[in-house]
Amino acid sequence: MRKSETRQRQRPTADTRRATAGAVSHRVHWLDRLRAWGRHHRQEAGISLGKLLRQPFASMMTLLVIAIALALPALLYVVLNNVSQLSGEVGQSTRISVYLKDSVEEAEGESLAFELSRDATWHDVRYISKEQALKEFQALSGLKDVLAGLDENPLPAAIVLEPGRQLGPLEAQQQLSKLQALPEVEQAELDLQWVQRLHAILDIAKRVVVALSGLFGVAVLLVVGNTIRLAIESRREEIVVIKLVGGTDAYVRRPFLYTGLWFGLYGGLLAWGLVSMALFWLEQPVTALGSLYQSSFALAGLDAEATLILISGAVLLGILGAWLAVGRHLTAIQPT
Amino acid sequence: MIRFDQVSKRYPGGHQALSAVSFAIRRGEMAFLTGHSGAGKSTLLKLIMLMERPTAGQVFIGEQNLNHLPASQIPYLRRRIGVVFQNHQLLFDRSVFENVAVPLHISGYDQHDIGRRVRAALDKVGLLNKEKLNPIALSGGEQQRVGIARAIVNKPAVILADEPTGNLDPELSAEIMRLFEQFNQVGVTMLIASHDLRLIARMHHRVLTLQNGRVSQDAQV
Secondary structure (H helix, E strand, O other): OHHHHHHHOOOOOOHHHHHHOOOOOOOOHHHHHHHHHHHHHHHHHHHHHHHHHHOHHHHHHHHOOOHHHHHHHHHHHHHHHHHHHHHHHHHHHEEEEEEOOOOHHHHHHHHHHHHHHOOOOEEEEEHHHEHHHHHHHHHOOOOOOHHHOOOOOOOOOEEEEEOOOOOOOOHHHHHHHHOOOOOOOOEEEEEHHHHHHHHHHHHHHHHHHHHHHHHHHHHHHHHHHHHHHHHHOOHHHHHHHHHHOOHHHHHHHHHHHHHHHHHHHHHHHHHHHHHHHHHHHHHHHHHHHHHHHHOOOOOOOOOHHHHHHHHHHHHHHHHHHHHHHHHEEEEEEEOO | OEEEEEEEEEOOOOOOOEEEEEEOOOOOEEEEEEOOEEEEEEEEHHHHEEEEEEEOOEEEEEOOEEHHHHHHHHHHHHHHHEEOOOOOOOOOOOHHHHHHHHHHHHOOOOOHHHHHHHHHHHHHHOOHHHHHHHHHHHHHHHHHHHHHHHHHOOOOEEEEEOOOOOOOHHHHHHHHHHHHHHHHHHHOEEEEEOOOOHHHHHHHHHEEEOOOOEEEEEOOE
């Protein structure tokens, strides 16, 4: 016994850690190991994608659920974004409309408008006569016949003032009272209050979108997690063998994380497609509505940043969902 | 190479599988582990593989005390031990070649190296011409030899076998045992659990007999 042990000790082995356990011809260069690690990543990425594609129906169902869960908050975000953009456009020109008394002649009105336009506060001052107001109203409202039946023009002449810069609430109020005090003026109106109200509503809506995104994000996690759980179950034997012959947890985990990644990525892309389709579908009626308001408003889609957030968020959710499922179920599978 | 020092294993539920078992197997030795079913053979092998942890006592592989081996290091221990199972534990969703290649993929061998080593292992067990087949198409004896090829492909210093001939006829069993002797002749430490006493008696190696979780006999036959 002693003799053979001495002989063993003298055998040259470079890796002492391994030598203590007796492996002699067992060394793998670290560079090879790094290459193998990279190769395993590539292989598993490819294999897991292949598995996804080989079960197109089952995969598509899962992908659609993920895509819908992602598309709903994304679409809400787009709608909200458009509304706040629109309200921003309107809100920026804190317009003041000044309605003149009926007794004020057209020439007087025009000279008042000219006077007001000399004030540097106003970027644009426009006089609208009774006739002009009637024409515009007829064109926009479509109540031409009704209006034609009236004996006299019920609309007042007006001056519309647009400030050169954004007016603060206090400043706007001061200007308003100043205009109100002019003898020719029946009433001065600030088109601001509704914008402020809209902004308050939008703030609430934004929070709703955030909350919904959170909820749908959790839904995506659960869907991916459940899909991965089934995948783990179907590969139970393989996992047992890999663990028996010395596969690390990371090695076992890798293919499932890639499956999660693919579900996330394709779910995200599909969600993007759904949102784009919905926007395409809405574009024409929105443009038509815009033209009714004499606005060149065009529906804004998902910009590059939002697209990036949608897709990368989907990928992260996919990986995280897989990670949670793997963490929960892999430890339960042990060779016995 | 393998050393048990007063090792006991009690399973949750109270079953005492091993009681104060002590023995040592030298590097390069070949030994059989026998005993009636339920005597603790499988438990003993599981303790070496760290599929189970002892309730008391210590197990050493080389100089490594397994009690001090953290869970994260278990895979690396298993890579240094080849194991042959009674039920083969083969994967039927891939070829013979890919089955044997699994441990090499895990250890991170280079693709070219994998091909060379897998063929060398298959050559040793005489299945070189069947590498492309699915193991389900092979006979029981051939499947067992695929399992053996997988156990030796990493060139481990220790090979454990749990009833490797359990499902085979005497002739095939003797063939498998001859293979194990060949590995032992090139320095591999072998521990083979088997209840085939007649076969063991013909082999003339050390035999450890377990009875109710204790080593009742330790003799050179």
